[in-house]
Amino acid sequence: MISKGIVLTALMTSGAEFGQVIPVYDPAQAERGRSTYAVTCAACHGPDLGGGQFGPPLKGVNFRQRWAAQPVADLFEQVRTMPPGQARSMTDTGYAELVALMLAENGMAAGQQALPTDVASLRTMVMPGKAAPGPRQSAGGGLTHGYKLPFWPQPPNPLDTISPVTDALLTNPPEGDWLQWRRTWDAKAFSPLDQVNRSNVKDLGVAWSLALPPGPNAATPLVHDGVIFVHAFRDNVLALDAATGAQLWQYSRQLPEGVAPSVKRNLALYGDKLYVGTSDAHLVALDVKTGAVVWDK
Numbered sequence: 001m002i003s004k005g006i007v008l009t010a011l012m013t014s015g016a017e018f019g020q021v022i023p024v025y026d027p028a029q030a031e032r033g034r035s036t037y038a039v040t041c042a043a044c045h046g047p048d049l050g051g052g053q054f055g056p057p058l059k060g061v062n063f064r065q066r067w068a069a070q071p072v073a074d075l076f077e078q079v080r081t082m083p084p085g086q087a088r089s090m091t092d093t094g095y096a097e098l099v100a101l102m103l104a105e106n107g108m109a110a111g112q113q114a115l116p117t118d119v120a121s122l123r124t125m126v127m128p129g130k131a132a133p134g135p136r137q138s139a140g141g142g143l144t145h146g147y148k149l150p151f152w153p154q155p156p157n158p159l160d161t162i163s164p165v166t167d168a169l170l171t172n173p174p175e176g177d178w179l180q181w182r183r184t185w186d187a188k189a190f191s192p193l194d195q196v197n198r199s200n201v202k203d204l205g206v207a208w209s210l211a212l213p214p215g216p217n218a219a220t221p222l223v224h225d226g227v228i229f230v231h232a233f234r235d236n237v238l239a240l241d242a243a244t245g246a247q248l249w250q251y252s253r254q255l256p257e258g259v260a261p262s263v264k265r266n267l268a269l270y271g272d273k274l275y276v277g278t279s280d281a282h283l284v285a286l287d288v289k290t291g292a293v294v295w296d297k
């Protein structure tokens with residue numbers, strides 16, 4: 001009786017509900033998973049499972065929230081689809097080791113028993129935590145008929161306050177700006193910003209990301225007053241809010257038939273205009289605030 005009571009308490013504090021089994025794994029299993037992970041998964045999901053350029057985090061609050069109250073079998077099935085395009089390329093033992101690593105990295109205690117590899121047993125085990133209230137659980141009934149929602153607040157647009165680029169600014173650019181190809185006339189390509197340094201660079205994470213059109217995106221982006229200007233492949237020019245990644249405007253050149261898009265290296269900012277070279281050998285001046293064509297030669 002007493003031991004049953006203890007087990008129950010353990011289950012409840014871990015967030016699992018009565019009748020559900022918390023996942024088990026042993027430490028050696030997780031460590032074998034760590035070796036596989038470094039070779040097979042880290043390139044996309046980050047060296048420490050914290051997420052990378054090509055894959056989401058496999059640990060942390062969002063990961064745990066996403067998998068909370070889900071059967072471990074579902075996570076196992078998901079992992080068996082990895083790496084993308086090479087589903088089931090490893091043994092189930094290998095995949096179970098990777099799941100064990102994820103359990104360890106998400107703070108679940110190891111035990112004596114290894115995480116099993118058969119889906120039926122994994123189906124009885126449930127990830128800790130409460131399921132996020134989704135559409136299925138939601139009791140909401142939508143808006144009252146005829147009710148108009150007010151506009152949501154618009155975030156400030158950095159283009160509203162962007163200043164003209166003067167000769168003085170080009171000669172002595174503000175610390176946060178990158179107004180020309182290698183930033184300054186002496187082409188040092190050195191940023192005086194010092195908030196990111198040797199001791200904290202390891203803590204950098206993704207704030208936002210944006211996919212550019214596939215192809216050689218080789219142009220140096222320019223930055224002025226919190227706006228990033230990007231010359232993206234296929235003659236697309238984007239103005240982005242540096243803080244949020246929100247697109248403020250886009251200019252897309254319609255190339256004449258038979259003209260292939262060329263690789264671009266740079267843009268130029270001067271006054272209230274952005275100067276763009278195009279693949280059909282035009283020079284176009286765009287209004288910095290709107291992206292509208294001012295002239296085209």
Ligand code: HEC
Nearest residue numbers: 040041044045054055056058063066078079082083084098
């Ligand atoms: C080429 C890049 C790449 C590699 C290598 C890769 N993954 Fe992924 N992984 C992704 C992407 C992209 C997603 C998100 C889309 C999806 O689920 O397919 C993902 C999703 C996942 C998810 C689901 C995450 C979630 O919470 O939805 C898990 C778990 C996972 N990967 C584990 C692994 C493991 C373990 C390996 C190594 C065997 C691995 N991945 C290798 C790119 C990769």
